[in-house]
Amino acid sequence: MITLALAGKPNCGKSTFFKAATMAQVEIANYPFTTIDANHGVAYVRTTCPCKELGIEGCTQCQDGVRFVPIAFIDVAGLVPDAHKGRGLGNQFLDNLRQADAILHVVDASGATDEEGNPVDPGSHDPREDIKFLGVEMTMWVHGILAKHWPRIQRQAQSKNYDIHDGVADVLAGLGITYEDSLHAATELGIDLQRSEIKDLVPFCELLLAKNKPVLFVANKMDTADKALLAELAEMDGVVSSAAAELALRMAADGGFIHYIPGDPSFTINEDANLSAQQRAGLEHLAALMAEHGGTGVQQAIDRTVFELLDQIVVYPVEDERHFTDKQGRVLPDAFLMPKGSTPKDLAFRVHTDIGEGFLYAVDARTDMRIKESTELKHGDIIKIVSAKK
Numbered sequence: 030m031i032t033l034a035l036a037g038k039p040n041c042g043k044s045t046f047f048k049a050a051t052m053a054q055v056e057i058a059n060y061p062f063t064t065i066d067a068n069h070g071v072a073y074v075r076t077t078c079p080c081k082e083l084g085i086e087g088c089t090q091c092q093d094g095v096r097f098v099p100i101a102f103i104d105v106a107g108l109v110p111d112a113h114k115g116r117g118l119g120n121q122f123l124d125n126l127r128q129a130d131a132i133l134h135v136v137d138a139s140g141a142t143d144e145e146g147n148p149v150d151p152g153s154h155d156p157r158e159d160i161k162f163l164g165v166e167m168t169m170w171v172h173g174i175l176a177k178h179w180p181r182i183q184r185q186a187q188s189k190n191y192d193i194h195d196g197v198a199d200v201l202a203g204l205g206i207t208y209e210d211s212l213h214a215a216t217e218l219g220i221d222l223q224r225s226e227i228k229d230l231v232p233f234c235e236l237l238l239a240k241n242k243p244v245l246f247v248a249n250k251m252d253t254a255d256k257a258l259l260a261e262l263a264e265m266d267g268v269v270s271s272a273a274a275e276l277a278l279r280m281a282a283d284g285g286f287i288h289y290i291p292g293d294p295s296f297t298i299n300e301d302a303n304l305s306a307q308q309r310a311g312l313e314h315l316a317a318l319m320a321e322h323g324g325t326g327v328q329q330a331i332d333r334t335v336f337e338l339l340d341q342i343v344v345y346p347v348e349d350e351r352h353f354t355d356k357q358g359r360v361l362p363d364a365f366l367m368p369k370g371s372t373p374k375d376l377a378f379r380v381h382t383d384i385g386e387g388f389l390y391a392v393d394a395r396t397d398m399r400i401k402e403s404t405e406l407k408h409g410d411i412i413k414i415v416s417a418k419k
């Protein structure tokens with residue numbers, strides 16, 4: 030399963046974001062290090078269910094044609110400067126990032142937390158300063174791992190059937206960094222690792238990470254942030270969000286007060302909801318905030334990370350290609366996230382190893398035509414796999 034991790038300073042809103050995205054019970058409080066252990070949960074990517082477009086009745090897997098596909102989500106302990114030297118919960122923090130395919134870097138856009146994550150007056154800290162520091166900490170952490178092994182790697186790489194990129198891949202395998210990644214990064218920088226001193230390899234580590242741990246930054250607390258600054262942060266290719274607003278919406282929807290599908294730009298108040306004047310005012314406030322920003326940004330941040338940074342598509346395997354169902358007649362029962370470039374055979378293996386091994390051919394259920402096992406699957410494809418094994 031795709032795994033995303035939330036990173037950032039203490040008090041930027043990670044746990045609020047996590048709770049909203051997963052609706053799991055985690056502690057939310059305004060002091061550093063609330064989250065001592067990484068919290069693992071399930072969040073969802075939002076996509077359009079093909080049932081509406083195909084005019085299929087009886088889909089029980091979506092809400093009004095909006096489909097949610099699960100991903101694993103981790104709320105990581107807050108990061109403080111010099112974490113790579115072991116400050117704060119630095120080592121634990123960085124270790125948690127190992128498990129993530131991509132990172133949502135939450136920044137307090139309201140400037141109400143200092144560089145250590147301690148509460149300060151709103152606007153007194155410049156959030157732009159926080160954006161760079163995650164990258165620096167992660168790079169220096171990787172550099173530290175490499176440095177520990179560098180003399181030995183350079184020595185070993187002088188032997189015949191082991192080269193320097195084998196050495197890099199061996200010590201950074203836990204981060205998913207491969208021989209090819211090392212080779213590409215060194216080539217791109219035009220450096221010869223065998224002759225490089227470790228102190229000169231910081232840009233090399235930066236490049237390795239850029240490919241293996243893409244980061245989307247999330248300018249959170251938009252509800253209390255300076256408007257001009259928010260516009261600037263959005264320009265820097267970030268997503269603007271209010272985790273607190275999303276949490277309030279999901280709780281209100283859970284309580285039956287409103288109709289809201291996560292990621293929608295707005296919501297409606299249920300006619301029969303028994304709301305106090307104060308609750309109504311709170312909802313009106315949320316509605317105005319959403320109208321201004323096109324939603325709360327929480328779902329948008331997750332979707333952008335998965336679809337743009339990780340280049341995933343959603344594919345629907347079915348057993349009955351005429352009715353788009355499984356054997357029990359359930360419409361579009363499964364939705365799988367797969368990397369762009371995946372083939373029907375990859376999908377077969379994803380369904381089950383046996384199905385993959387017995388793969389005979391696939392049928393595109395939309396066209397009812399057979400497709401080659403090497404055909405590149407498209408986002409939204411509905412595929413029947415025919416396999417010798419069941």
Ligand SMILES: Nc1nc2c(ncn2[C@@H]2O[C@H](COP(=O)(O)OP(=O)(O)O)[C@@H](O)[C@H]2O)c(=O)[nH]1
Pocket residue numbers: 037038039040041042043044045046056057058059060061062063064107249250251252253270271272273274
């Ligand atoms: N105004 C505002 N406050 C928020 C938002 N998200 C979180 N907070 C508040 O920021 C404080 C720290 O939040 P928390 O999620 O515990 O931060 P963490 O330390 O990064 O996990 C809490 O008081 C939250 O209620 C937001 O979108 N807007």
Ligand SMILES: [Mg+2]
Pocket residue numbers: 040043044045063064
């Ligand atoms: Mg927290």
